[in-house]
Amino acid sequence: MVTEHAMDTEGARIIDGKSIAAAVRGEVAQRVAELVARGIQPGLDVVLVGDDPASQVYVRNKDRAATRAGFRVRTHRLSAVTSQAELEALVDRLNADDEVDGILVQLPLPRGLDSDAVVRRLDPAKDVDGLHPFNVARLWMDRPGLVPCTPAGCIEMLDRSGIEIAGKRAVVLGRSLLVGKPIAALLLARNATVTICHSRTPDPAAVCREAQILVAAVGRPELVRGDWIAPGATVLDVGINRVETADGAGRLVGDVHFEEAHARAGWVTPVPGGVGPMTIAMLLSNTATAAANRRGRTSA
Numbered sequence: 001m002v003t004e005h006a007m008d009t010e011g012a013r014i015i016d017g018k019s020i021a022a023a024v025r026g027e028v029a030q031r032v033a034e035l036v037a038r039g040i041q042p043g044l045d046v047v048l049v050g051d052d053p054a055s056q057v058y059v060r061n062k063d064r065a066a067t068r069a070g071f072r073v074r075t076h077r078l079s080a081v082t083s084q085a086e087l088e089a090l091v092d093r094l095n096a097d098d099e100v101d102g103i104l105v106q107l108p109l110p111r112g113l114d115s116d117a118v119v120r121r122l123d124p125a126k127d128v129d130g131l132h133p134f135n136v137a138r139l140w141m142d143r144p145g146l147v148p149c150t151p152a153g154c155i156e157m158l159d160r161s162g163i164e165i166a167g168k169r170a171v172v173l174g175r176s177l178l179v180g181k182p183i184a185a186l187l188l189a190r191n192a193t194v195t196i197c198h199s200r201t202p203d204p205a206a207v208c209r210e211a212q213i214l215v216a217a218v219g220r221p222e223l224v225r226g227d228w229i230a231p232g233a234t235v236l237d238v239g240i241n242r243v244e245t246a247d248g249a250g251r252l253v254g255d256v257h258f259e260e261a262h263a264r265a266g267w268v269t270p271v272p273g274g275v276g277p278m279t280i281a282m283l284l285s286n287t288a289t290a291a292a293n294r295r296g297r298t299s300a
Ligand SMILES: Nc1nc(=O)c2c([nH]1)NC[C@@H]1CN(c3ccc(C(=O)N[C@@H](CCC(=O)O)C(=O)O)cc3)C=[N+]21
Pocket: 058, 061, 104, 105, 106, 107, 108, 129, 149, 150, 240, 252, 271, 272, 273, 274, 275, 276, 277, 278, 279, 280
């Protein structure tokens, strides 16, 4: 077959998260402009507790992307020794502030803080991470409200690449609340046949080999090798792992061995430049949605 021959020689097609994310951000900027034209300035408040260097970088990137899309952005930086009560008092204040449309509490929180309690405290209408139990329940009831950003980004990448979901066998590697479970729910809602693999699955490679759509979200560098992948499958790599290199510089790798996946898959996302940029784009999209919903929707 012509397509198979082309795949043998050229490898999988790359799903370019960077350019898809840029397109989504452009559409969000348009929605924000429409709100501003109606006299509404949508606002995002980001809460960062402690000084984890990776979290600092992510929060800076979110702030910059949101500002460029036209949002009012405030980042609240709290010390690592902030108490549960202080953090919840800030959430209460942001919940009560009518100018705040989206609240994002950067996770993980430092040791000793109860992130479940903080997430439960959020106004579900402002929960742009889609992690409040109310939004989680809506997702599994096929009436999604605010959907977790990384899973939403995965679906967006499939849709914008013209990859059919309905009727496909999908395997999700990982069962976290932030990624694995919500991706499984979204794929199921789109009529895929979904299997979730995890650390206690006896032969994950064999299960993954059945997948027409494979989502890797376990945080284990290059766990998924070429022989885990069915020829022609679509592979979404959610992992972002920093690994040591001989020169000491370090580099980012996903949960998938990219070269081996590229040689076998039909479509594959790179790391970096794949799912990561989509996460931020979908955060902006959720914030625009929250603003439109909260402030009386006529468009956007
Ligand atoms: N409440 C909460 N919501 C989150 O959505 C959330 C969070 N907490 N905590 C941390 C994780 C991580 N995360 C990323 C976002 C963007 C990239 C991203 O843009 N990555 C780029 C560059 C990565 C780099 O160079 O470091 C890429 O993959 O190309 C990565 C990771 C959101 N998270």
